[in-house]
Amino acid sequence: MIELQLTEEHIALQRTVREFCAGEVAPYIKEWDEKSHFERSVFEKMADLGLMGVCIPEQYGGAGFDYISLGIVCEELEACDTFLRVAMSVHVGLNSLSVFSWGTEEQKQKYLVPQAKGEKLATFGLTEPNAGSDVIGMKSYAKRDGDDWILNGEKMWISLGDVADHFLFFCWTDAEKQKNRDHSGISCFIVERTMAGFSSGTRSTANSASRRATPVIFHYRM
Ligand SMILES: Cc1cc2nc3c(=O)[nH]c(=O)nc-3n(C[C@H](O)[C@H](O)[C@H](O)COP(=O)(O)OP(=O)(O)OC[C@H]3O[C@@H](n4cnc5c(N)ncnc54)[C@H](O)[C@@H]3O)c2cc1C
Known part of the structure; x- marks a missing residue:
């Protein structure tokens, strides 16, 4: 206790x-x-x-x-x-x-x-345009390419998304499990802002305090 x-x-x-x-x-x-x-x-x-x-x-x-x-x-x-x-x-x-x-x-x-x-500065990239509470709906995925992983995806509502140096990036690594809506097919990668293929941007919103806080999309395509 x-x-x-x-x-x-x-x-x-x-x-x-x-x-x-x-x-x-x-x-x-x-x-x-x-x-x-x-x-x-x-x-x-x-x-x-x-x-x-x-x-x-x-x-x-x-x-x-x-x-x-x-x-x-x-x-x-x-x-x-x-x-x-x-x-x-x-x-x-x-x-x-x-x-x-x-x-x-x-x-x-x-x-x-x-x-x-x-x-x-670090943040957490889980939410996507079509996946909030129900993370099973996420579309981001990663595929093996020899010794590398190729990550593809788009996140939104990421706090500090436009300024953070490090991100946790959640995505599917098992297409079969994705089809079966099995959470255990989701993995997490550490992504650095400086990695090739990363981009982020801020969407304007009605409220300046929330604009300063969060509504950021970032893309990771390689
Ligand atoms: C200030 C702020 C900071 C954020 N920072 C981050 C961040 O750093 N990283 C990140 O990954 N995300 C972040 N988010 C996103 C946040 O985690 C999502 O907004 C949250 O997961 C809800 O997702 P959604 O907005 O898509 O709403 P939805 O999931 O679409 O939910 C909408 C409504 O439906 C209800 N609902 C959902 N599913 C069900 C169900 N099965 N049964 C009944 N009701 C349901 C919910 O309770 C809610 O009222 C941030 C959001 C905000 C507002």
């Missing part, structure tokens, strides 16, 4: 994030939203505070705090700016914790360590 009583360490973290938001984010949100401006230096400041890898073990470049700490950081960011909370949850929760839980040691050294230190 999780002990939900906050420790002194939790309370200190809460205060740190609250002060960071009040000083470094709140005064500028209106201007950033109006200009649909992405301010990368905010993430550098969050990295200086250890927030970009708050619950990732220290051996992988993180701050080594617990999952309640992740919750506290999300709560404080959300109270100030939903975009920052979404970005944080996706970078730490969806991407980094997945690599930490299921990545190989080599992948952890190459991707998780710079992510936890905030040197690289």
Whole structure:
């Protein structure tokens, strides 16, 4: 059972994030939203505070705090700016914790360590134009080509999609299982923005805060 009583360490973290938001984010949100401006230096400041890898073990470049700490950081960011909370949850929760839980040691050294230190931004590419809650509907696929994998697909609603350095890209790797709607035919690849064939773009929406946050399509064709 999780002990939900906050420790002194939790309370200190809460205060740190609250002060960071009040000083470094709140005064500028209106201007950033109006200009649909992405301010990368905010993430550098969050990295200086250890927030970009708050619950990732220290051996992988993180701050080594617990999952309640992740919750506290999300709560404080959300109270100030939903975009920052979404970005944080996706970078730490969806991407980094997945690599930490299921990545190989080599992948952890190459991707998780710079992510936890905030040197690289990471996101999670699952949703597609025709696949949201029901991920079985995804069309992206990967095929073996000798020692390589050729990835094909299009994702949308990817937080940080236009600025992230690393992506988790979910796609079918077994056509038979896709036909039988069997989830076990879905695999996940780590994709770097700089890999050949990758492109991303932002769609304009009615709301500038959400534009700053998410609606990005990225294509990966090789
Ligand atoms: C701010 C934001 C950030 C996001 N960031 C990311 C990201 O980083 N990476 C990523 O991969 N995706 C991201 N998404 C996409 C998000 O995960 C999807 O929007 C979500 O999975 C829902 O999919 P959908 O929008 O296609 O809605 P749908 O799946 O079409 O659902 C629409 C409605 O139908 C209901 N519904 C769906 N299936 C059923 C069913 N079987 N029975 C009954 N009701 C059902 C749902 O509850 C919902 O009310 C983001 C979305 C937002 C809004």
